[in-house]
Amino acid sequence: MNSGSMRPSVVILAGLVIGLALGFAYTWFYLPAPRDQIAASQLPAADKDRYRALAALAFAANGDRVRAEARLQRLGEDRLSAVIDAQAQNAAQAGSAAEARALADLAAALRSPQTAGGPTQSLPGIVTVTTAPARRAVTATPPPAFLPFASPTPPVAERLVFRLTSSDAVCDPALPQGLLQVYVVDADGEQLPGVRVSVTAEGGQTDVFYTGLAADMGPGYADFLMSPQARYTVTVGDAGEPATGILAPVCERPGGDPYMGGIRTRFRP
Amino acid sequence: MRGGRFLWFLISLAIGIVLGLAAGWAAAPLRAPAGAAQDLQSPDKTEWVLMVAEVYAADGDAAAAAQRLAQLGAPPVLRVAQEAIINATQLGYTQSDLDTMARLVHGLQSLPSAEPQP
Known part of the structure; x- marks a missing residue:
């Protein structure tokens, strides 16, 4: 085709169309527009979950509640402890035990009133824990200085040998049938949050959950729904003595109808 | 006269490229996932x-x-x-x-x- 025979409008239109195609293709394939940077509060839900989990793991590592709280405030969420409680429960159900424990500890720490120790004092190489620990202290010994590169040691509560001190049948039709209630307390009777509870059915299936995830029931509370006629073994903490033969009782309604009741248990070192 | 048409072609091509770049960038958020x-x-x-x-x-x-x-x-x-x-x-x-x-x-x-x- 001879451009000399083309009308000016066709030439201009052809130039525009070709230019548009070239420009669009270039940006599409080679030069994408820079994406806007976003704040942590604008993260999608999945990334917010990752951020919270990371904040909890960092809190488990350094015990710095002030810093953990400041980090979580970047997400711009209300009712922090409730959100983290829910995430801890999800993590426990997904089998992420360490993450669930860290989240439960962080939620418990956020719920507890701040100690007068003030924010963590940071020194090069050494971080000294001066804020409240995630779990309540079970001895009068103050929390030790935390060496960032020391090998991790299990939290105090996890090293205690918890034993079953009471087990009571609960016949309350208002409660879910087969409800196993677990209360974990320290030597002084104070409830302990974030303690691992494992329940193993006769068939061998084990469920793991943590105390303190039901905020309205107390920091040392956890529960589990038992199946009818199944016997369970409950172990609290990493070194706890297994409580065997736990079986949901048969209760009677006022009219005489039987139903599966629950059990209230209490564990302490 | 032919040189004039070629000049208009170049000018319109340049305008088209600029518009194409703008359109490509404007469309970028549509194909990019939400901020992560x-x-x-x-x-x-x-x-x-x-x-x-x-x-x-x-x-x-x-x-x-x-x-x-x-x-x-x-x-x-x-x-x-x-x-x-x-x-x-x-x-x-x-x-x-x-x-x-x-x-x-x-x-x-x-x-x-x-x-x-x-």
């Missing part, structure tokens, strides 16, 4: 890296740290951590925090996949 961790602004990204470094300081698991850093974007995780140290310096983080991140970088260097690409 890799789009975090610098202070939040730096805090993310510091959290990873603190966890690494406690558990010494460089592979897990690399996995957590990989959520921040496509560049090699080692570079992500190095950039975070630079940003942390500018943002006034303490020497202790910088040391913690530096040790993370040191740990990441033991991972072959964390080597920065040339």
Whole structure:
């Protein structure tokens, strides 16, 4: 085709169309527009979950509640402890035990009133824990200085040998049938949050959950729904003595109808 | 006369390219996923890296740290951590925090996949 025979409008239109195609293709394939940077509060839900989990793991590592709280405030969420409680429960159900424990500890720490120790004092190489620990202290010994590169040691509560001190049948039709209630307390009777509870059915299936995830029931509370006629073994903490033969009782309604009741248990070192 | 048409062709081509570039950039958000961790602004990204470094300081698991850093974007995780140290310096983080991140970088260097690409 001879451009000399083309009308000016066709030439201009052809130039525009070709230019548009070239420009669009270039940006599409080679030069994408820079994406806007976003704040942590604008993260999608999945990334917010990752951020919270990371904040909890960092809190488990350094015990710095002030810093953990400041980090979580970047997400711009209300009712922090409730959100983290829910995430801890999800993590426990997904089998992420360490993450669930860290989240439960962080939620418990956020719920507890701040100690007068003030924010963590940071020194090069050494971080000294001066804020409240995630779990309540079970001895009068103050929390030790935390060496960032020391090998991790299990939290105090996890090293205690918890034993079953009471087990009571609960016949309350208002409660879910087969409800196993677990209360974990320290030597002084104070409830302990974030303690691992494992329940193993006769068939061998084990469920793991943590105390303190039901905020309205107390920091040392956890529960589990038992199946009818199944016997369970409950172990609290990493070194706890297994409580065997736990079986949901048969209760009677006022009219005489039987139903599966629950059990209230209490564990302490 | 032919030279005049060619000139108009070039001018319209240039205008078309500019419009095409603008249209391509305008359409970019439509094909890009919603903002995610890799789009975090610098202070939040730096805090993310510091959290990873603190966890690494406690558990010494460089592979897990690399996995957590990989959520921040496509560049090699080692570079992500190095950039975070630079940003942390500018943002006034303490020497202790910088040391913690530096040790993370040191740990990441033991991972072959964390080597920065040339």
